[in-house]
Amino acid sequence: MTQDRTFDIVAIGGGTAGLVTAAGGAGLGANVALVERDRLGGDCLWTGCVPSKALIGSARVARHVRDASAFGLGVPRQEIEAADVLSSVRDVRAQIEPHDDPERFRAMGVDVVEGAARFVSPHEVEVDGRRLRARRFLIATGSRAAVPPIPGLEDAGYFTHAEAFDRDTIPGSLAVIGGGPIGVELAQAYRRLGADVTVVELLDRLMVREEPELADLLTSRLRDEGIRIRTGRIVTRVDRAGNRRRVTIAPPATAEAGPGQEGRAETFDVDEVLVAAGRAPNTEDLGLDAAGVETAGGWVTVDSRLRTSRKHIFAAGDVTGGFLFTHVADHEARTVVQNALFPVRANIDYRVIPWCTYTDPELAHVGLTEAEARDRHGPSVSAHVYDIGNLDRAIAERAAMGRVKIVVGKGGRILGGHILAPGAGTMIAEISLAMKVGVKLGTLASLVHPYPTMSEGVKRTADAYRRSTLTGWRKSAVDLALRIGRALPP
Template identity: 95%
Template sequence: MGRSNVVRDRTFDIVAIGGGTAGLVTAAGSAGLGASVALIERDRLGGDCLWTGCVPSKALIGSARVARHVRDAASFGLGIPRQEIEATDVLSSVRDVRAQIEPHDDPERFRAMGVDVVEGAARFVSPHEVEVDGRRLRARRFVIATGSRAAVPPIPGLEEAGYFTHAEAFDRDTIPASLAVVGGGPIGVELAQAYRRLGTEVTVVELLDRLMVREEPELADLLTSRLREEGIRIRTGRIVTRVDRTGHRRRVTIAPPATAEEGRSAEERAETLEVDEVLVAAGRAPNTEDLGLDAAGVETAGGWVTVDARLRTSRKHIFAAGDVTGGFLFTHVADHEARTVVQNALFPVRANIDYRVIPWCTYTDPELAHVGLTEAEARDRHGDSVSAHVYDIGNLDRAIAERAAMGRVKIVVGKGGRILGGHILAPDAGTMIAEISLAMKAGVKLGTLASLVHPYPTMSEGVKRTADAYRRSTLTGWRKSAVDLALRIGRALPP
C-alpha cells in the first residue's frame, strides 16, 4: 500500500477499522452517500478474501480441476498424454489471478471515492478516538471490521515441527508430496481435494464423526465418498495428539478422543502419519487483541465482538461487521452486514440485520451449497409438518453429458410447501442455490418452482425436478380424487 493521505484535523462521520470486505463496503457505501470517511488498514486492502482466502483458493481449485480433467480425458474421448505438474507454475498462476483482482481493492480507487485511506494499526484511546502511529482520528461512528485469522490448536510439538495455514499456502512455491490436514471443515476439505488433484498424498483428520458437520448429512456423506474415491484418506473421530519433526518430514500422532474406545490404552488407540507437511484448518480466531477495546468500552465474548440486531456493540456509536463478530464467516455476509451498518450509522431510520436467508457454498468438486435449515433442524423446529424432497443429479441429462453424474438436490419444506432449507451437491451448486435462496426470501413455495421454465439442458433443472417430486407427493387424499375425477370428465368429453 502506498503512503496514505494526510488526515485533516476534523471529526469524521464514520471511521472503518479494517480493509477487508466489511470495511471496504462500509467505506465505499458511506462515501458514495456523501459522508466523510476514513478507512484504516494495518496491512493491505482486500483482507483475507483477496490475499489468502476466497480468491487464491478458488484459483488453486481451478488449476486442480483442470488437472483432474486431463487425467480423466479418456472419458471425454480424448487421448491427452499424462502431464507433469510443475508446482511453481501452478502457484505462480494463482498469484497472477490474485494480481488481476487486486486493483478492485486498490487504495487509490477508494481515495478517488473520497475515502481517507490511513495506513497503520488502529487502537482505541477513548470511545470516540483511535490512534494510528501517533495520530488521532475522531468520529461520530466507528465500524470494527478487523476480520479473523486461522486458529491454531495447542497441539504438543506443532510449533516446533512447523506447519502452514491457508494464509501461507498461496505464497509458497512448492506443493507437498504428502500432507496431513488438521480439520474437516470447508477450508480443510477444499484444499485437501485441490492438493490431492495436484499429486499430493492427503490425509484429513477431523475430531467429529463426519466432515462438514454444518451441512445436510446425506450430502456431506456423498461428498466424503467422492473424496475417498479420489484417494484422500479420511480419519474422523480423531484428534491430533502430537506432531514431531523427523528430518524434513513430520510424524503426526492421532487418536480417538479420551472418551472413545475405552478399555484400550492410549498407545493402543494411537496411530501415526508420516507426512512432509501439516496444514492446519481448525477454525478461526478474531483479530481484536490489539484494538484497545477496553478503552472504548466495547464488550467481547471469547475475543469476538458482541453486537445487537443492528450490529451495534456495547457502545451504540461503535458498530462491528464481518468475521470479527463471530457469526457467519463469509465474504458475502460481511458485505450484507456492512450495508446494514451504513444505514444504521448514517440515517435515522434503522434496520435489523436479516440472517433468515444466508446461502453458502463449499467449493469442492462437486460443490456443496446450503441455505436455511437442514432436515433435522427443520423437524426440531416445525415437527411433523416437515417433509424433504430429493433428486439425484446422476439422472440429469446435463450432468451425464458433462461426465459429472454425481450429486443430489434436497429441499426441505414445511406446511403448505414453504421452503425451509435447500441443499445441493453438484457442479455449480453455488450458483444453483441462488434460485432457492430467492424463493425463500420472496416467500415462493416449492410447488411454484415446478412451474418455472428452466432452460434445457442445465444443472438448474435439478431444482425443478426436486420441485416436481414435491408436487407429486401432494397428490394424495382429496387432491388425488379430484385429479381422478377431472380425468374421467376429460375422457367423457367429445374430442
C-alpha cells in the same frame, strides 16, 4: 500528535466489511476514513476466496486432463509444475487486486490511513501518532486461522491457508487438520495436484454444518479420489522425523474411555502439515477496553443493528463470530452504512443466508437441514430429493454425481435447500430467492428452466414435491378430472 476533523465514520479494517462501508458511506457524501494495518482486500483477496478458487480451478483442470479419455480425448499425461500453478494463482490475485487499490478508494473521497488503529477513548483511535475522531466507528478487523495447542506442532512446523498461496511447492504428502470447508477444499485441490493427502477431523463426519447425506456423498467422492479421511480422531502430537513430520492421532479422550485407549493411537509420516481447524478473532490489539466495547471469547458482541456495547461503535464481518463469509460481511456492511449514517434504523436480516463449499462437486446450503427443520417445525416437515446423475446435462458433462434436497414445511414453504453438484453455488440462488420472497416449492415446478442445465435439478425436486402432494382428496380430484376428460368428445 495530530488530530483531524471529526469523521462521520471510521472503518477499522480493510477487508470486505470495511471496504463496503467506506465505499458506501463516501458514495452517499459522508466523511469516511478507512484504516488498514496491512493491505486492503483482507483475507478474501490475499489468503482466502480469490487465491483458493484460483488453485481449485487449476486442480479441476488437472483432474479433467487425467480423465480426458472419458470425453473421448487422448491427452498425453502432463507433469504438474507446482511453481507454475502457484504463480498462476498469484497472477489471478494480481488481476483482482486493483479492485481494492487504496488510490481507488481515495478517488471516491475516502481517507485511507495505513497503520494499526487502537482506541484511546470511545470516540478516538490512534494510528501511528495520528488521532482520528469520529461520530461512528466500525470494527471490521476480521479473523485468522486458529492453531490448536497440539504438542510438538510449533517445533515440527506447519502452514495455514494464509501461507498456502505464496509458496512455490506442492507437498508430496500432507496432513490436513480439520474437516471443515477450508480443509476439505484444499485437501481436494492438493490431491488433484499430486499430493498424498490425509484429513483428520475430530467429529464423526466431515462438513458437520451440512445436510448429512450430501456431506457423506462428498466424503465418498473425496475417498474415491484417493484422500484418506480419519474422522472421530484428534491429533495428539506432531514431531519432526528428519525432513518430514510424524503425526500421531487417536480417538478423543472421553469420560467413558477405559484402559487401553492409548493403544488405539496411530502414526503416519507426511512432508507437511496444513492446519485448518477454525478461526480466531483479530481483536487483541484494538484497545477495546478503552472504548468500552465488550467481547465474548475475543469476538465482538453486537445487537440486531450491529451495534456493540457502545452504541456508536459498530462491528461487522468475521470479527463478530457469526457467519464467517465474505458475502455476509458485505450484507452486514450495508446495514451498518444505514444505521450509522441515517436516522432510519434497520435490523440485520439473517433469515436467508446461502453458502457454498467449492469442492468438486460444489456443496451449497441455505436455511435448515432436515433434522433442524423437524426439531423446529415437527411432523409437518418433509424432504424432497433428486439425484443429479439423472440429469441429461450431468450425463453429458460426465458429472453424474450429486443431489438436490429441499426441505419444506406446511403448505410447501421452503425451509432449507441443499445441493451437491457442479455449479451448486450458483444453483442455490434460486432457492434462496424463493425463501426470501415466500415462493413455495410447488411454484418452482412451474418455472421454465433452460434445457439442458444443472438448474433443472431444482425443478425436478419441485416436481417430486408436487407428486408427493397427490394424496387423499387431491388424488381423488385428479382421478375424477381424468374420468370426466375421457368422457368428453375429442
